[in-house]
Amino acid sequence: MIKAAERIVWAVDGSWLDNEGLWLSYRNVNGSVQRLKQLMFAWHEGSWYGAEIEEKNVQGMNGLLLPPLLAVDYLAMPVHARLMKVQWSSRMALYIEAASLLHRALLEGWYAPSPAGWTGGGSRWSLHLPEAEHEAYERWRHAAAAEGLKPGLADEWLSLAADQAIESSREARLAWSFLSARMDRSKGDSLIRDKEDWWSRIGWKQDHTPFRIALRLAEPQEDRSWKFQLLLQSRQEEALSVALAYNGEQWLPVETEGQSLPEHWKPLLQERLNKELHRWIEAYPPLASGKGSLLKQSLTDQEAWLFLEEGSVRLLEAGSSLLLPAWWEAVRIRKPRLKANIKSSVGSMSDPVFGLNAIVDFDWKIAVGNLDLTEEEFLRLADEKRRLVQIRSEWVYLNHDDIEQIRRWMKTKGEKKSLSLSEMLELHLRGGWPDRYLDEELIGAGIEAEVELNAHLERWLTQLRQTSELPLIDKPASFHGELRPYQLQGLSWLVFLRRFGLGGCLADDMGLGKTIQFTAYMLHIKEEAASRPGTAWTGPSLLICPTSVIGNWEKELERFAPALRVFVHYGPRRLKGDEFREAASDADLVITSYALAPLDNEELSSIKWNALCLDEAQNIKNVYTKQSGAIRQIPSCHRIAMTGTPMENRLTELWSIHDFMNPGYLGSLAEFRREVVQPIERTKDEELINRLQRWVQPFMLRRLKKDPAIALALPDKHEAKTYISLTVEQGTLYENTVSGLLEKLNTLTPMQRRGLILATLTRLKQLCDHPSLLLRDHKGSAAKWEAERSNKVTRLLEMVEEIAARQERCLIFTQFVDMGSMLQAELEKLLGLRVPFLHGGVSKAERDAMIADYQNPEQERCAFILSLKAGGTGLNLTAANHVFHFDRWWNPAVENQATDRAFRIGQQKEVQVHKFVTLGTLEEKIDDMIARKQAMNEQVVNSSESWITELSHEELRELFTLRKTWLSG
Helix, strand or coil, X not given: CCCCHHHCEEEEEEEEECCCEEEEEEECCXXXXXXXXXXXXXXXXXXXXXXXXXXXXXXXXXXXXXXXXXXXXXXXXCCCCXXXXXXXXXXXXXXXXXXXXHHHHHHHCCEEECHHHHHCCCCCEEECCCHHHHHHHHHHHHHHHHHCCCCCHHHHHHHHHHHHHHHCCHHHHHHHHHHHHHHHHHHHCCCCCCHHHXXXXXXXXXXXXCEEEEEEEECCCCCCCEXXXXXXXXXXXCCCEEEEEECCCCEEEECCCCCCCCHHHHHHXXXXXXXXXXXXXXXCHHHECCCCCCECCEECHHXXXXXXXXXXXXXXXXXXXXXXCCCHHHHHCCCCEEEEEECCCCCCCCCCCCCCCCEEEEEEEXXXXXXXXXXXXXXXXXXXXXXXXXXXXXXXECCHHHHHHHHXXXXXXXXXXXXXXXXXXXXXXXXXXXXXXXXXXXXXCCCXXXXXXXXXXXXXXXXXXXXXHCCCCCCCCCCCCCCCHHHHHHHHHHHHHXXXXXXXXXXXXXXXXXXXXXXXXXXHHHHHHHHCCCCCCCCCEEEEECHHHHHHHHHHHHHHCCCCCEEECCCCCCCCHHHHHHHHHCCCEEEEECCHHHHCHHHHCCCCEEEEEEECHHHHCCCCCHHHHHHHHCCEEEEEEECCCCCCCCHHHHHHHHHHHCCCCCCCHHHHHHXXXXXXXXXXXXXXXXXXXXXXXXXXXXXXXXXXXXXXXCCCEEEEEEEECECHHHHHHHHHHHHHHHHHHCCCCHHHHHHHHHXXXXXXXXXXXXXXXXXXXXXXXHHHHCHHHCHHHHHHHHHHHXXXXXXXXXXXXXXXXXXXXXXXXXXXXXXXXXXXXXXXXXXXXXXXXXXXXXXXXXXXXXXXXXXXXHHCCCCCCCCCCEEEECCCCCCHHHHHHHHCCCCCCCCCCCEEEEEEEECCCHHHHHXXXXXXXXXXXXXXXXXXXXXXXXXXXXHHHHHHCCCHHHECC
């Protein structure tokens, strides 16, 4: 039963607040504004039952503010709670009557855009009621005026409500976007003479006139003046159009044999034409002739340019139909380009070795569109100061500012008429001249420069970039074995580079036989020297490689090129001084390691090597190391880099390898950072990345296993993630480690902060492997290594046991030596077989023995454990067909290198790659990062782990915090 107290009358009044809506005030001694909202909108779904109604205090009184659209929706049919008795004021009754009218108007479409509102100020929409509604509306309007309601209230309320309705619906916004744009363009109209006409122009109403009048600008003929022409175009039949000509008094139809003015057009023509002429002149006053024709009959070049540049835009914004020369849109956005036209014969196949420092002569030209202008032609046009010029049947637009800037540049820097081949290639391949070649004024104006190669260089560069275009050489007679087609192309590419004195990077995917291609190259230069006595390049070559693969190189050279005299410079008893030089001079190839390059730099630099090759060239990626600096000082006739990962993390690594091969080709490191690295890292712009790829690609030959042209017929490789949960012990330690990090972060200096974050990363990765790695409680107690303390170890043992049961073999990669030792002990106990462990502390002789033993099919073997750094590159371990990544690395290229110890030429079985990921931990987030990084790395984009140290406190919390749902009991 309803209490009497609840039936106290609520007296409600309303006031319109400009641009806000309707404010409701009330009188009820026992009520509050919250109670008013609760009762009044109890049944109103549109306001979420009052939740979207704002409480607002006006002049010390509390009330409710109803936005315009919501006010229409509610007051058109106000329904409040039965507990409430409402007494509307007389003013409020008028607002309710208005809301009912506006509600119907919005539903029935009884409104239209207001020309004054869209072109000037005031309400943008106005009521457009049918005749039957006029009388009722007028009664309401007089009553509203008598009550003191704001004049024009209905139109203002309608406008705000309509705008809100459009804004609240995506479909409505899309439907209105085109119309709104046309309305906005009409804002410059100083006078709307005809509301109906304006509605037609903006697309609100259909124009029922059977024709439209178009203004055409015709190009000059014999008298060199531009002409205006008028054309009547049928709205229904596209082919029907009639030209109009001015006879000195008026515009009349030009009727031809096949085209005449339809009879039903004639009564409408003059009125429509007069209206259109006035509108054109109103939109762009320079069209006026000041004579009886209203419209100018002819234009000078300058007037035509101004009309095309400014007048046409104004007419189009006013909704006029225009026919402009077809070439104008393309011509108006063209900028003149500086073009260096190569004229020397460098690049001819008959040329001797020329190298990147060879000088190339050229002439300057100025290109505009498809036209090339000589300096003389350009300067003559500049003196004429014409905007639009027709040259050799093509129209050209000349911007005076651009012309003046180019003229000034040619008087200063334009005197240069020669480039080095290195500079020429940079300019041609990057698709424009770097900032250091042009001045700031030209760059700011968007003026570009380009190089046009001669036929010799065009052909030479095509061969360099496309190995399929290279002349193939014969396989060396002393090579034992066969070369696959792509390997013969790689050999021919190296020989082609050698001929022209250019270094190169053989960057084939891991496992495609870079070793074999370099071996064949060595045999080729040995046989060429024997067949052509007096060849400029003779003597020994030098190969620098990681210590871990020296033995592999010896075996491969002995297998494929027994004719080569190989001298290994390695070990504590290696030769020095004259003894080294004497031994090297008797060899075809000297092999040494990266570690010895700085130690024995005096010996290595005392010989000018026939060829200098770096295997796993990513070892010189840091240009500032002693190792990298020492290697760059070693003199050689031809430089070759070999790597499956020419860029692991940073773009500067790409520069380092290229600067070794062809010093100076990518400019200085400072220039490369400023002009290439920083813009790409800042914007990730696809075009900048493509330009860099074009620049480096001619001197980098990269083929992938998945390339159909390679046709390796390798078995499939299947990658799978094995998701592991933490034990309770690991979870507790993990949370404590993260808490300790987050507590300390805000108390540290930036350098200390970065160090702590990186140290914590390592600790968390160790913890995901096994608690003992973090606690160090295994020292002196093998029992502390129980597998049960780590689900990851438990799962690995289970999977390896299955592999052993199938008599298959696996590789297990880990970053931590202690972890590898623990796994070695556990697996030997489980399998009853010898399990080798290759890490950085193993000597060369031991490595070679391990690999030979594991690869021997006669030996009963299963698992081979390798540290990622020591065993991730250069090894051939195709006896294994399973690869485990026990813990994850920051770089997908490093993981792929490790995987390809098994997935390479010679593999006969399908390869299964198992990547362990600990759920809820940093490892899971690392896995997501690797997936993103792999996609970016293929585009030559920078990425490294240093980003983590720069994260905010909250971002670090999100990255490190353990998700407890993945703890096991």
